[in-house]
Amino acid sequence: MSLILTELQQNIINAYQKGFPLVARPYQVLAEQFNSSEAQVLAAIRQLDEAGALSRVGAVFNHKKAGASTLAALAVPAAELDRVAEIVNQFDEVNHNYEREHSYNLWFVxxxxxxxxxxQVLTKISELTGLPVLKLPMEAAYHIDLAFSINFATPSFSTSTAHAQISQGH
Incomplete structure (x- = not known):
């Protein structure tokens, strides 16, 4: 993908992969920090999202304290992977959906x-895809900080190799 990022977009990506402001108007806080307007910040984030350079804007929290969660996987024939991924992606309860090199090649949380x-969600996914869902519940929790400081001036930088996750991490 060829995407030229504005300075504002670069600043947002590097500053807010974690630690997103938990206030009534967080985008106004970003605007003040980057000497911009709230509308410009929202437009910059919308453009990142539309270009596929943004994976999500949202909180990261301990799922066990807020409800229930599991890692799940499907063994999908290669020719059906895109179709099945679209089915899985239609569920609001699904995130972190990705392909893996394994007989169970579509993994999601x-x-x-x-x-x-x-x-109920796992059953519905199985029904719609026609595939059994492998449930892989978490046995131990680990915190992995996936925030990256990206040097956008590097000639080898491309948005196909760096996707930003703007979230409130713990």
């Missing part, structure tokens, strides 16, 4: 408000 709701 499902979160719900309780175990019953989680089971």
């Amino acid at each position: 499902v979160t719900a408000y309780d175990e019953n709701a989680l089971a």
